[in-house]
Amino acid sequence: MCGLSAFVSSRPDPGPLDATFREAFAAALATLHHRGPDDTQIEFGDGFAFGFKRLAIIDREHSVQPLHYADRWTVVFNGEIYNYRELRAELIRVHNAVFATEGDSEVLAAAFHYWGEAALPRLRGMFAFVAYDHRTGTLHAARDAFGIKPLYMLETADGLFLGSERKALDPFAAPAGAALETEALAHYLTFQFVPDPMSLHRHIRRLPPGHRIIWTPGGGVRMHRWFRPSLRPLRVEPEDAYQRIREALTASVHAHMHAEVPVGTFLSSGVDSSAIAALAVREKPDLHAFTAGFAAQGYSEIEIAQDTANQLGIRLTPTVVSDEDVLTHLPRIIQLLDDPIADPSLIPLFFLAQTASRFVTVVLSGEGSDELFGGYTIYREPLSLDRVDRLPPGMKRGLKHLAEVLPEGVRGRSFLERGTTPIEQRYYGNARIFDPEEKARVMRFTSQPHTAITAHLYAETADVDHVASMQYVDLHTWLPGDILVKADRMSMAHSLELRVPFLDQQVYAAAAGLPTDLKLPPGVTTTKHALREAMKGIVPESVRSAKKLGFPTPTRLWLRGQIGDWVDHLLSTSQAGDLIDLEYVRGLLAEHRAGGADRSRKVWTVAMFCLWHAIAVERSIIVDDPLPTRVPVQRQEPGLSHVFG
Known part of the structure; x- marks a missing residue:
């Protein structure tokens, strides 16, 4: 790297x-x-x-x-x-x-x-x-x-x-x-x-x-x-598919372990990182794993990761991130990104990489699994809406009109709205912060609709089912624009090479032809079914059958505490008001802090842009050289690493 x-x-x-x-x-x-x-x-x-x-x-x-x-x-x-x-x-x-x-x-x-x-x-x-x-x-x-x-x-x-x-x-x-x-x-x-x-x-x-x-x-x-990923569901025998996934991922982890420097792995509570850790420890019995969490109750996977590490015989070093850590390092994190990303999970990733860099120079991580194997819960939506989607066009128009006249909050309205809205308009990525109507309210300029980004992706997948189309959209937008950017920048901030065994030629080939019923079978509440089946006997059963969490972040709680005070000050003093209606966003923040609707994702998205604007345009926030000389890799004793500013 x-x-x-x-x-x-x-x-x-x-x-x-x-x-x-x-x-x-x-x-x-x-x-x-x-x-x-x-x-x-x-x-x-x-x-x-x-x-x-x-x-x-x-x-x-x-x-x-x-x-x-x-x-x-x-x-x-x-x-x-x-x-x-x-x-x-x-x-x-x-x-x-x-x-x-x-x-x-x-x-x-x-x-x-x-x-x-x-x-x-x-x-x-x-x-x-x-x-x-x-x-x-x-x-x-x-x-x-x-x-x-x-x-x-x-x-x-x-x-x-x-x-x-x-x-x-x-x-x-x-x-x-x-x-x-x-x-x-x-x-x-x-x-x-x-x-x-x-x-x-x-x-x-x-x-x-x-x-x-x-x-x-x-x-x-x-x-x-020179390369165009394709997710074309094929008819495959389940056991053959599972074996192919198992062999491909095993070979990929083996290849990704090659280095002349210490190699470790990230470990959360999910099947992705656990699969990589389980296969990596076969290659390296003294494998060192790293995880992160927050002190807030319900926002830490450290205990689950520790249990997984114990079952696999892996040494684990956890990192706890405090509110003070966030306030101290957030400007540095945004500066490292070049362009803002409002994904709050990049914050624990920054501190996780910081801790890992004290022990190893290379880490393996589970990025890419969700997009290839169908790991996001939202991918189940087309299956739940299938009954409405199959109705004649005239009946769907009638139901759409009904949804429009039903009062907000009435049970069934959201289902009818989503079921009568074409997939091309309904799904445009994993985050979907401001919908078109509210975005027009927030922006002080006009722009192309979001479909300018996704329309050609849906056109390229017109012959596959909606789940495969959604995965294809995420492979071209969410994965390279969010997931891989934060992985690269947060690890490289600490001179740590992050490798992603799921994004491998052989693993991709094993996933590309999976039919939807092997990714999200009816009656099964978890996602990535084929991957979970392939990891039977490799990953601890407590993890293999668990739902996806991924390093959760307490953004809702942050905005109701001292970080919320900081965000309100940032919005009130920002010079980006000619681009965004910041008073409207401050109103969303006030509503959130008063215990009303959860506005945390919208407020956080605008706040991260304002922070970027203060650093890159206004120069009102000066980030001192955030790039210290790399700390030499040391063989430290495992323990709890608590990061302070």
């Missing part, structure tokens, strides 16, 4: 880059120090610059980047290629490839040299890389299939900039306030994150997952999609 930065000039015969640019480029790269504190390298040439911050995991003494290959390529690469040894052997056997290192970076460079774009589907792992062809003056860049590793782009009159985080590009772009993208803000208010390829900066974009670009001087950027 590392941080990369690159620039290629669009000017003809650009010559050496001047000292001012070199200084600015080096300063921008320094903002990525948390991603790779083990080594820093910068290379300048005629019209190009490459910078790299390395977190050394494989071939630690060598594999320095920027890397050069075949007297033709300069490559910077962030991620891990888990099948690099097999690819290396094939490249030597078939192409007589020559290698100077023992790591995966040079294998990636060689694979791209010999196979070009065809190398991308053969890379088993997570990656974002930039490869510059000195022979043709062409730049190539690509991002892994699911968007595990980030890559940002900025094209200016001077040329093309790329970086692992937006902050490495900001110095070369217009000020954030002048270039604030209101369309991105509008979608943020719906989804609680900014969806790809947008950012809140109008000129800085993210390369979407499963995409690559080719850039040439004078030709600009051409983008191509």
